[in-house]
Amino acid sequence: MELRSFVLCNETGDEVCISNYGARLLQWHTDVGHEDRNIILGYANLSDYLDDPFYHGAIAGPFANRIGGAEFTIDGKTYELQANEGRHHLHGGKDSISDMYWDIVAQEEQVLTLKCEVPDGFNGYPGGLHFWVTYHLNNDSSLDVDIKVTTEQATVIGPTTHPYFNLAGVGNDAEGHVLQIFADNYTPVDHQNIPTGEIADVSDTPFDFRQPRQLDSEREQLDHNFVMARPATESQAILISPDKKLQLHVSSAYPGLQVYTGEFLSGKFEPFGGICLEPQFYPNSPNEEAFPFFYTTPDEPFNMRISYKLVKNVEQNLDTSEEAESAGEDAGGE
Numbered sequence: 001m002e003l004r005s006f007v008l009c010n011e012t013g014d015e016v017c018i019s020n021y022g023a024r025l026l027q028w029h030t031d032v033g034h035e036d037r038n039i040i041l042g043y044a045n046l047s048d049y050l051d052d053p054f055y056h057g058a059i060a061g062p063f064a065n066r067i068g069g070a071e072f073t074i075d076g077k078t079y080e081l082q083a084n085e086g087r088h089h090l091h092g093g094k095d096s097i098s099d100m101y102w103d104i105v106a107q108e109e110q111v112l113t114l115k116c117e118v119p120d121g122f123n124g125y126p127g128g129l130h131f132w133v134t135y136h137l138n139n140d141s142s143l144d145v146d147i148k149v150t151t152e153q154a155t156v157i158g159p160t161t162h163p164y165f166n167l168a169g170v171g172n173d174a175e176g177h178v179l180q181i182f183a184d185n186y187t188p189v190d191h192q193n194i195p196t197g198e199i200a201d202v203s204d205t206p207f208d209f210r211q212p213r214q215l216d217s218e219r220e221q222l223d224h225n226f227v228m229a230r231p232a233t234e235s236q237a238i239l240i241s242p243d244k245k246l247q248l249h250v251s252s253a254y255p256g257l258q259v260y261t262g263e264f265l266s267g268k269f270e271p272f273g274g275i276c277l278e279p280q281f282y283p284n285s286p287n288e289e290a291f292p293f294f295y296t297t298p299d300e301p302f303n304m305r306i307s308y309k310l311v312k313n314v315e316q317n318l319d320t321s322e323e324a325e326s327a328g329e330d331a332g333g334e
C-alpha cells in the first residue's frame, strides 16, 4: 500500500496531518499570536516513520503500555502474547497496529476515519480484531480521537494515542514546560516498568502535579501512570508551553494517564524533546484485580474518545484555586 498523509483544517486555522501508516498523528499546526507552531515532534520525511522505534504519533495497541510476563487469562484460558520488551509485552508487540497501513474509510475537511484489522492470534491476542480511528479537528482547536474496536471473541483491548508534544513549537527547546495532573494517586512500577500492584498517594512524592509545576529534564524522568481523579468531561491534565502562551488539555474516560517525558528519544531526536500524554488502562491491568479494566467482547465493542484541546493566550497565574480555574474557563477554557 502507498504511504500517504492527509491534512485536516478547521475554520480557526489549525491544521493536523495524519498518516495511513499506524493512523499516526504527524503534525498539528496552530497559530499562537500570529506565529505558526507545529506542536508534534516527528520526522521530516514520511518514509522515516517506517522504521520508527519511538511510536511517534501512533495509535498504540491492541493494549497500550505493558502486560507483565506477556500473558493474560480469560475464562481460565491463558494467552501468551509476543514478548517484545524483555519477557514483557509493550504497545501490542512488534509490528503491531502502529506499524501497519490502515485503510481510509471516510475523509472530510475536518474528519478522517481509518480502519485496520488483525487476525485471531495476532501477536497472541484472541480476535480477530477490527479497529476504527476517527480524528475530528474542531473549530475550538480541539482534536477528538475516537477509537472503536470490535472482536470476534472476548479479548484484551486498550489502545492509546502516542504523540510527543512540544508546545514551544518543534525546532524550539522543549525545556520549561509546565505540567498539571489532576491525580491524587499513581501506580508505582518495578525496575522493569511493571506495576507493583500498589495504588500510591502522590503526596510528598515527585509525582505530585496537583499544582502546576515546571518540568525539569534533569530531575523529571517521568514514565508513569497516573490515576485520573476527574471525569472525561473535565481536563485531566494540562501541559503549558514554556512561554505560557499555549495550553494543551487532555481528557478521556480511561482510568489512567501515562506521562512520558521522552527520556529514551535518540538519533534524530533529543531526549526530552517531547512529552507524551497517553490516556490508558493502568499498565498490566488485565493481571491486577485491583486495577479497573473491562474486557472487550463480541457483544460489547470497545469505544473510547481521547480529546486534546488547545487553549491560547490564557496568561493564567498558574494558581489552581477554584477562582483561578473558573477565570481560565471564562477566558475560553472549557
Ligand code: BGC
Residues within 6 Å of the ligand: 053, 054, 055, 065, 091, 193, 223, 224, 258, 260, 264, 276, 278
Ligand atoms: C512508554 C515508554 C516507552 C515509550 C516508547 C511509552 O508509552 O511508557 O516506556 O519507552 O512509550 O515506546
